[in-house]
């Protein structure tokens with residue numbers, strides 16, 4: 001990758017890279033790879049720090065988290081600058097994609113952590129009615145976070161915040177392509193007063209990520225591609241480490257005949273081009289019903305023509321993170337064109353950047369024999385396929401190895417919900433794009449090859465704990481029926497009891 005250039009180092013020295021701005025290629029600094037023994041040491045120190053942190057009351061942890069919110073609000077320009085340089089992204093996009101969701105996550109979990117982590121006394125089912133059941137949350141220990149380059153700050157903050165509030169330590173391995181944004185996360189929490197070893201960062205590429213898993217973390221959160229996710233899942237499985245995988249996608253938009261065209265056109269374009277198409281739940285393919293297709297396509301092309309692509313921080317669309325990413329886009333577009341697709345706008349590199357860029361592109365006459373409709377493109381490319389009706393659109397939307405998210409554009413809420421129920425994705429937005437990712441009280445994740453497990457949602461914070469059920473005897477009898485001796489009489493009595501109880505429609509309601 002041109003944004004990363006290896007520096008020659010002598011034997012035994014850690015590997016180093018020069019890091020450059022993706023759009024301008026201006027040098028940003030050096031990345032020194034953390035060797036595997038230092039990764040192990042980081043996890044060891046984190047484990048020590050976590051033991052003390054687990055004893056800090058949740059309310060005090062939440063107070064520190066709110067201090068981190070204040071610091072992020074105060075220093076946001078500094079943070080925005082670093083993220084913009086690392087990613088080559090615009091300022092408003094950085095605020096929308098990194099700062100707002102980060103502040104929101106921190107404030108939300110700080111407010112609710114005490115309630116969500118409190119011991120819960122749960123009503124028992126019939127056979128255990130005479131016992132009291134309390135479910136308590138015990139922190140897991142050291143939580144490893146491996147993040148991609150396309151949301152380098154927020155994708156570290158999102159899993160780390162509930163993990164820290166739940167009493168865990170966090171060690172993050174940011175993408176080698178965006179190392180400075182990854183480090184911001186550590187700076188922020190340390191500045192807020194979180195203990196130094198509780199929040200750490202190890203630097204490097206895939207080798208460092210693999211070393212973090214092998215260093216004995218107690219749980220791992222991985223966000224990245226499906227191909228790497230599979231390796232990470234295998235390594236976690238071998239080490240018997242619980243994990244969540246947030247992976248790639250090929251999100252479809254279904255544009256129904258009764259869609260509000262103004263909204264659908266703008267929404268689909270924003271959903272596709274946001275972050276220059278480098279967005280996990282960005283729209284990657286559109287199915288539009290034939291009765292409105294011509295008008296929809298005409299308006300899409302007109303609005304895409306208005307997008308401003310350059311680099312000064314105020315642009316709509318920017319350079320790609322690396323030349324490798326442009327190679328993928330070019331391959332998908334060329335493959336589609338060679339199989340009969342037509343380019344209505346774009347369809348070529350944008351050579352006005354020193355870094356690698358591709359013009360916002362709209363394709364028609366596409367089909368599922370083309371990579372652009374089946375593989376993750378991760379760029380500013382909008383392939384539009386005309387379909388007979390919504391059923392055909394849904395069948396094509398579901399014809400994918402991926403299932404991260406999807407969108408439906410219609411004025412009919414009942415129809416939207418019916419389509420959403422049948423869409424094989426982890427979440428669906430109606431007349432909206434990607435917002436499910438920001439809904440903290442909703443579980444987020446993919447189905448099929450888009451992920452394993454869920455993040456966010458009220459349950460998410462408890463997933464960073466071992467939920468430990470504790471059962472108390474209430475009656476204080478000298479002996480229980482199921483203790484020795486196991487006489488025939490007891491067996492007969494129990495059979496009578498279950499026959500009466502589970503055989504009665506009325507009593508079954510008490511189960």
Ligand code: NDP
Pocket residue numbers: 146147148149150151155173174175176177204205206207208209210223224225226227228229231232245246247248249279280281376378404446450451
């Ligand atoms: P990668 O899978 O290439 O990398 C993700 C992270 O894993 C990086 O930090 C990478 O290091 C590291 N890594 C690479 N190899 C290994 C390994 N063997 N063991 C452990 N860690 C390893 O993804 P990208 O960075 O290219 O990110 C883009 C992808 O992320 C897209 O597919 C996108 O859809 C997905 N994504 C999914 C999201 C979701 O919520 N579902 C959200 C955002 C992105 P390094 O980069 O330094 O090589």
